[in-house]
Amino acid sequence: MTSIAKPKIVHRGLRRNALGLTIRDYEGGMSTLCAGCGHDSVTAAIVQAFFELDIPPHRVAKMSGIGCSSKTPAYFLGASHGFNAVHGRMPSIATGAGAANRDLYLLGISGDGDSLSIGLGQFAHAVRRNLDMLYVIENNGVYGLTKGQFSASADVGSKAKRGEENRQPPIDPVQMAMALGGTFVARSFSGDKDQLVPLIKAGIRHRGFALLDVLSPCVTFNDHEASTKSYAYTREFRHRVVNADFIPPREEIKAAYDEGEVMPIELHDGSRVLLRKISKDYNPHNRGAAIDYIRSHHRAGEIVTGLLYMDEGDPDMHGLNNTSRTPLNELPFEALCPGADALASLQRRFR
Amino acid sequence: MQPTKTDGTEYFHRVVDCQWGCPAHTDVPEYIRLIAQGRFSDAYLLNRTSNVFPGILGRVCDRPCEPACRRGRVEEKPVAICRLKRVAADHRDDVTARLPRAPAQKNGKRVALVGAGCASLTVANDLMPLGYECVIFEALDKPGGLMRTNIPAFRLPAHVLDEEIAYITDMGVDLRLSTPVESMRGLLEQGFDAVFVGSGAPRGKDLDLPGRHDSDRIHIGIDWLESVAFEHVSKIGERVLIIGVGNTAMDCCRTSLRLGASDVKVMARKPRAFFKASDWELEDAEEERVEIVVNHSPKEFVVEGGKLLGMKFDRLEYDIDERGRILDSRVVDEVMIPCDDVVLAIGQDNAFPWIERDVGVEFDKWDVPVVDPVTFESTLPGVFFGGDAAFGPKNIIWAVEHGHQAAISIHRHCHGAPLTERLPRGVNLTSAKMGIHEWSYSNDFDPAARRIMPHVDLKSRFKKLNIEVELGFSAEQVATEVERCLNCDLQTVFTAEACIECDACIDICPVDCLTITPNGEQEEIEARLKTPRLEPDQPLYVSAELKQTGRVMVKDENLCVHCGLCAERCPTGAWDMQKSTLVVPYAVHELAADETGSSEETCHRARRTG
Numbered sequence: 039m040t041s042i043a044k045p046k047i048v049h050r051g052l053r054r055n056a057l058g059l060t061i062r063d064y065e066g067g068m069s070t071l072c073a074g075c076g077h078d079s080v081t082a083a084i085v086q087a088f089f090e091l092d093i094p095p096h097r098v099a100k101m102s103g104i105g106c107s108s109k110t111p112a113y114f115l116g117a118s119h120g121f122n123a124v125h126g127r128m129p130s131i132a133t134g135a136g137a138a139n140r141d142l143y144l145l146g147i148s149g150d151g152d153s154l155s156i157g158l159g160q161f162a163h164a165v166r167r168n169l170d171m172l173y174v175i176e177n178n179g180v181y182g183l184t185k186g187q188f189s190a191s192a193d194v195g196s197k198a199k200r201g202e203e204n205r206q207p208p209i210d211p212v213q214m215a216m217a218l219g220g221t222f223v224a225r226s227f228s229g230d231k232d233q234l235v236p237l238i239k240a241g242i243r244h245r246g247f248a249l250l251d252v253l254s255p256c257v258t259f260n261d262h263e264a265s266t267k268s269y270a271y272t273r274e275f276r277h278r279v280v281n282a283d284f285i286p287p288r289e290e291i292k293a294a295y296d297e298g299e300v301m302p303i304e305l306h307d308g309s310r311v312l313l314r315k316i317s318k319d320y321n322p323h324n325r326g327a328a329i330d331y332i333r334s335h336h337r338a339g340e341i342v343t344g345l346l347y348m349d350e351g352d353p354d355m356h357g358l359n360n361t362s363r364t365p366l367n368e369l370p371f372e373a374l375c376p377g378a379d380a381l382a383s384l385q386r387r388f389r
Numbered sequence: 390m391q392p393t394k395t396d397g398t399e400y401f402h403r404v405v406d407c408q409w410g411c412p413a414h415t416d417v418p419e420y421i422r423l424i425a426q427g428r429f430s431d432a433y434l435l436n437r438t439s440n441v442f443p444g445i446l447g448r449v450c451d452r453p454c455e456p457a458c459r460r461g462r463v464e465e466k467p468v469a470i471c472r473l474k475r476v477a478a479d480h481r482d483d484v485t486a487r488l489p490r491a492p493a494q495k496n497g498k499r500v501a502l503v504g505a506g507c508a509s510l511t512v513a514n515d516l517m518p519l520g521y522e523c524v525i526f527e528a529l530d531k532p533g534g535l536m537r538t539n540i541p542a543f544r545l546p547a548h549v550l551d552e553e554i555a556y557i558t559d560m561g562v563d564l565r566l567s568t569p570v571e572s573m574r575g576l577l578e579q580g581f582d583a584v585f586v587g588s589g590a591p592r593g594k595d596l597d598l599p600g601r602h603d604s605d606r607i608h609i610g611i612d613w614l615e616s617v618a619f620e621h622v623s624k625i626g627e628r629v630l631i632i633g634v635g636n637t638a639m640d641c642c643r644t645s646l647r648l649g650a651s652d653v654k655v656m657a658r659k660p661r662a663f664f665k666a667s668d669w670e671l672e673d674a675e676e677e678r679v680e681i682v683v684n685h686s687p688k689e690f691v692v693e694g695g696k697l698l699g700m701k702f703d704r705l706e707y708d709i710d711e712r713g714r715i716l717d718s719r720v721v722d723e724v725m726i727p728c729d730d731v732v733l734a735i736g737q738d739n740a741f742p743w744i745e746r747d748v749g750v751e752f753d754k755w756d757v758p759v760v761d762p763v764t765f766e767s768t769l770p771g772v773f774f775g776g777d778a779a780f781g782p783k784n785i786i787w788a789v790e791h792g793h794q795a796a797i798s799i800h801r802h803c804h805g806a807p808l809t810e811r812l813p814r815g816v817n818l819t820s821a822k823m824g825i826h827e828w829s830y831s832n833d834f835d836p837a838a839r840r841i842m843p844h845v846d847l848k849s850r851f852k853k854l855n856i857e858v859e860l861g862f863s864a865e866q867v868a869t870e871v872e873r874c875l876n877c878d879l880q881t882v883f884t885a886e887a888c889i890e891c892d893a894c895i896d897i898c899p900v901d902c903l904t905i906t907p908n909g910e911q912e913e914i915e916a917r918l919k920t921p922r923l924e925p926d927q928p929l930y931v932s933a934e935l936k937q938t939g940r941v942m943v944k945d946e947n948l949c950v951h952c953g954l955c956a957e958r959c960p961t962g963a964w965d966m967q968k969s970t971l972v973v974p975y976a977v978h979e980l981a982a983d984e985t986g987s988s989e990e991t992c993h994r995a996r997r998t999g
């Protein structure tokens with residue numbers, strides 16, 4: 039019998055993190071996606087990021103909708119919480135989970151179909167309410183799970199595997215999130231873990247909504263020649279404008295940088311994100327200019343990647359709505375359910 | 390770095406660590422798979438092609454393959470390669486009909502072989518099927534050499550030895566027992582077409598300390614073991630000291646226990662890390678309550694009125710650095726250890742009193758014959774050496790490999806062909822893909838620990854001298870142990886042009902041995918590997934530059950468990966699992982090549998049929 043499950047081998051080269059765990063402790067079940075799917079690489083990047091952040095897996099809630107991308111939470115962090123919502127409805131479930139327990143790291147995994155078609159409204163409001171979560175869109179320009187129909191992120195002129203051409207303009211989640219007041223907006227590529235892993239780390243530690251749009255080729259339905267979301271196309275037209283390095287709290291900044299080129303941003307927990315400008319004319323702190331830049335480069339056929347916009351100052355949903363500091367499951371019963379008298383007096387106030 | 394060359398035989402052969410480590414290049418993973426399928430006879434015959442004595446070696450081989458085995462790097466203990474060989478031998482059917490046979494029509498060439506040890510027997514095994522007339526001259530009245538005279542029957546039963554020697558001699562070897570060769574000149578005058586010297590290293594080292602010649606209770610290990618084997622000696626005193634801590638010492642101490650000794654001490658000059666004996670031999674001796682005493686340097690035999698009272702030793706203290714090397718040593722004090730017998734097991738020397746020094750065989754300054762390490766020819770054309778006689782005492786499997794090589798040389802010599810233009814080795818590769826999610830081998834990683842060999846209990850085993858201690862693996866143990874083998878001959882073969890750099894193989898590899906990285910100097914690449922390079926001696930594979938980014942695929946072979954998942958998850962088939970078969974030429978292939986003129990083809994064909 040041939041086995042296709044990844045065996046757990048604790049070999050001598052395996053490192054352990056501050057919790058004494060190996061990276062294998064951050065994996066999940068065996069992937070059932072097509073061999074070579076970009077989504078599996080995003081999974082591997084998430085595994086690596088949480089391992090390196092020393093986050094205990096059971097402190098994470100993985101939220102997703104429907105799609106090949108939305109299946110992937112089954113393949114990482116096997117020892118964490120998870121919820122697989124109906125198509126496009128993950129943001130509202132995540133909002134509820136976040137409101138109920140501020141101590142969990144919320145990690146949403148969605149696809150371009152899940153977020154930009156059926157779930158567009160949900161997605162927009164999650165950005166707007168600055169829900170404290172990392173929201174990853176594994177963007178392949180198609181509905182992979184339903185066999186490769188164009189999604190709302192398909193570019194004009196991009197051709198499907200059978201040859202038909204997309205004529206409708208794409209929705210770019212990055213530009214949308216910027217326009218909607220998103221406080222952390224990034225784009226990356228499944229085939230570039232050096233860029234992707236620090237962005238996942240920074241997004242997890244960011245307070246507020248962190249959008250990470252990851253170009254993640256569908257190797258089965260959208261990796262052919264005339265596709266603009268293939269491995270080859272993405273590699274050719276990807277343009278890195280700002281790199282982000284994630285520095286955990288109390289760790290020294292070791293690398294030497296040129297003054298002026300590096301913008302350190304301190305996060306609420308003491309960790310820092312170092313933004314390194316690659317393009318001189320790009321400013322990740324100017325929302326308007328950034329949108330213009332991304333739009334004009336898109337028109338020229340370029341895909342702009344990196345940590346494209348970041349603002350640590352804005353209040354998140356918890357601040358705006360004054361949610362409970364203590365997770366609801368830790369509140370005493372009397373506080374959660376103050377009884378019929380309390381309800382009656384509350385109702386009296388609205389008479 | 391330049392792309393790694395995998396087209397020769399070396400790269401893929403090295404990946405199969407056991408086969409690379411085996412002097413005779415036994416195809417270990419293939420015979421383990423045959424055992425797993427219950428094809429014991431096939432496994433036996435596959436073994437026999439390369440190592441000639443599977444039943445013997447499955448019990449007493451020095452097993453250099455095991456320290457080399459990859460499983461020992463992935464977890465703690467290697468696969469029990471040697472004991473699985475014994476499984477094939479123990480459970481085989483009658484294979485006589487499938488053994489090589491001598492042709493009725495001889496080729497008219499006569500070869501003299503001196504000594505009936507494993508080296509000469511291998512030469513006969515390889516030459517008889519080619520029509521040679523082989524005459525073996527043996528001084529003793531039984532064939533087998535040290536395998537019979539020195540390796541005790543409780544490790545190697547006589548019937549195993551008899552059976553496998555008969556497989557060779559029954560081809561019609563002219564075996565002349567009790568016929569020592571007393572003169573090389575005399576032998577040469579008998580007009581043989583070639584002479585092979587497989588007379589071993591028959592002289593046990595002596596220890597010339599005060600008192601050495603004042604008692605008859607001081608024995609030379611290998612001579613004493615021979616006397617025991619031939620039943621000239623059947624008892625020993627209660628307290629025995631064994632001097633030396635090599636494998637001979639282990640056999641001497643365990644034999645003493647079976648001849649009536651109850652207090653046996655093995656006296657070592659150095660600390661344990663410097664012992665010559667194999668770990669498993671030490672374990673077996675200690676299991677029998679032999680005491681191993683370290684840091685004692687022999688000084689004097691204490692003999693009074695012809696009676697051996699004991700031995701005096703200097704007790705030593707060593708300074709050892711972090712890397713485990715001895716920097717200095719000093720004497721702490723002197724002790725006297727009482728005993729009834731002393732057995733000296735401190736090594737062997739070559740001795741060729743029967744070779745006249747003016748006969749044309751050149752001897753070097755240590756009085757050892759000058760022998761070519763590839764052809765095994767001495768400085769006298771047509772006279773070859775092999776086994777312990779060639780480069781000093783080694784072990785059975787080396788003697789067998791010498792025999793194979795000498796047989797090739799003898800054949801070439803007898804046909805006037807240059808000895809150095811030997812057939813090359815080859816590697817055949819065939820894809821192991823059988824269908825979607827289907828590979829032709831058991832690729833699952835079985836985390837089971839090495840099975841422990843069951844032994845006869847500590848009481849019964851001493852009842853007789855020849856009770857074999859090891860019982861052999863049970864069926865359940867075999868079933869588990871075979872799955873521990875990682876199938877290292879199922880090679881990961883990479884096609885750079887097909888790779889789309891999707892990272893699927895990198896992400897799935899359970900031991901993180903793959904990396905895609907910009908090309909550069911070796912140190913730069915090594916610094917960027919996903920897992921640090923723990924064994925610099927293990928091969929590093931670097932691909933040609935990849936199409937999309939110009940980076941390279943790098944594989945550190947060290948820990949690869951050959952699970953095939955990289956190939957399983959590769960969307961383009963850039964990785965494939967391919968079974969490699971090492972093609973090792975023997976004398977029989979030389980013959981086939983003579984006939985067809987095409988060496989490589991016949992080599993491959995003979996391998997399949999032979």
Ligand SMILES: Cc1cc2nc3c(=O)[nH]c(=O)nc-3n(C[C@H](O)[C@H](O)[C@H](O)COP(=O)(O)OP(=O)(O)OC[C@H]3O[C@@H](n4cnc5c(N)ncnc54)[C@H](O)[C@@H]3O)c2cc1C
Nearest residue numbers: 504506507508528534535569570588589776777783784785
């Ligand atoms: C105590 C002991 C234990 C060992 N245990 C192991 C073990 O567990 N595993 C292992 O792999 N190896 C072991 N070895 C080593 C192994 O036995 C030898 O390396 C191997 O037998 C060498 O084979 P050979 O054919 O070169 O010579 P030998 O086996 O020494 O055979 C040489 C033969 O030549 C005969 N001979 C010598 N001179 C003449 C002459 N002039 N005329 C005619 N005949 C002659 C001898 O009588 C002998 O039969 C052990 C060795 C010793 C001493």
Ligand SMILES: Cc1ncc(C[n+]2csc(CCOP(=O)(O)OP(=O)(O)O)c2C)c(N)n1
Nearest residue numbers: 105106107125149150151152180181182183
């Ligand atoms: C309510 C509802 N409508 C439609 C579907 C069918 N459906 C399943 S997955 C999917 C699109 C998924 O696309 P995307 O989110 O891009 O995921 P991908 O498979 O490409 O990763 C659709 C339309 C559904 N499951 N539920």
Ligand code: SF4
Nearest residue numbers: 072075106182256257
């Ligand atoms: S269909 Fe596409 S998106 Fe879905 S698993 Fe296969 S490659 Fe990935």
Ligand code: SF4
Nearest residue numbers: 407458459874875877
């Ligand atoms: S695991 Fe099997 S094939 Fe690999 S070195 Fe060990 S015995 Fe040989």
Ligand code: SF4
Nearest residue numbers: 898949950952953955
């Ligand atoms: S076969 Fe492939 S996946 Fe398996 S250990 Fe070797 S390189 Fe890694």
Ligand code: SF4
Nearest residue numbers: 888889891892894959
């Ligand atoms: S899985 Fe195949 S295509 Fe993907 S990176 Fe590995 S070798 Fe290349």
Ligand SMILES: [Mg+2]
Nearest residue numbers: 149150178180
């Ligand atoms: Mg999609």
